[in-house]
Amino acid sequence: MDIKQLIYLCNLERERHFGRAAEASFVSQPTLSMRLKNLEKELGVSLINRGNHFGGFTAEGERVLAWAREIVSVYQGLKLEVESLKHGLHGTLRLGVVPQCSISVAEMLKAVSERYPHLDYRLAVLSADQLLEALTAHT
Template sequence: MLDKLEMFLAVAKEGHFGRAANSLGIAQPTLSAGIKQLEEQLGVLLIFRGSRYGGLTPEGQRALEWARRIVGDTRQLRDEMRATREGLSGRLRMAVIPTALTWAAKISARFGALHPNVSFTILSRTSIEILQMIDDLEVDAGISYLDNEPLGKVSTVPLYDERFMLVCRADNDLAGRDSVAWHDLSGRRLCLLTSDMQNRRIINRNLSVAGIAPQATVESNSTVVLAAHILAGDWLTILPEDIAAFLADGKPIRIIPLDGNEPSHVVGLVAPYREPHTPVLEALLTEARRMVND
């Protein structure tokens, strides 16, 4: 039944039989037959379908929760048995908010040095996408905000408090300041992350509190694009300190603290709430805690 549950999860995720079949590397008739067999085994209709996918039935919605749990437990069993035989190995999949990608590199480098048989896939995603990918078993962990928007039931390790910096070219008129207030950004050309990013929603609130309409002449989901615009013209951007320092290193770019009474926000490692965790994921959580305390 496990392979049929994998098929069911793929269809629920993709919302399309053809794409689900492609994601599993099987033919669509094989997928359709597998779903039908699963429905026959469970004695309920899981998916509304006519000429195309029509969504999950109420029974399908409930079965989805069980399928995620069963498939997740099975993967955990496999990982634990492999760890018993071979030590920690395999691939850790992480989804990370764009502004925390430097921290993802720190964690993977440190963890990889201790466990060389574990490899990483690191994806840049929004905070909402990260939680959905964890629920859908697409990733093993994420790095995201911990205290700004609801997380649901997850395990967390706080990594750092976000501190915003103004990022500008070295020849900008603000570049010589020791600090900049949020209201100083009124009338300036801003390039910021897109509005689907939690980082942008926080910045919008801070700008609004300072009496500034939260608008940007350039938006992107890539911090590299933001840094490139700083170099190309008189744009300004706002980024957390660590990623700002990384992007400014070796370039004619200044990073300046932004002053104000806005609250800081905690960014940390997020993992599915599961007791126990897989050996690899438990080791990752442990190493993240050590890294913060060092």
């Protein structure tokens, strides 16, 4: 079993069609079908209801698919984290503070910006009630 087989399985779930799943996976349809059959053989269960068209997943296939989604998600998160490590942090850090903390936070942000020059900052100095309101509103 390898990560590509699990990605192919997830793509088949999303596309509900072997040809479109193969296209989304950047492989030919016979390659996708063969790799999924190999996965079924390795696991010793049928994962996909096959006929003239994609017929959905078997009960076993649904369980394997749940694991595949989780594994693929973790794998993609790992890849993103490694990319961040290679290229340093980037993006926007939004920080809200109460007025009493604004001076010490500004000093801290200066030190952080020297270490992570590709990271942008948005600092909001608000009352505690305003901070809670902003957090609740996701702003």
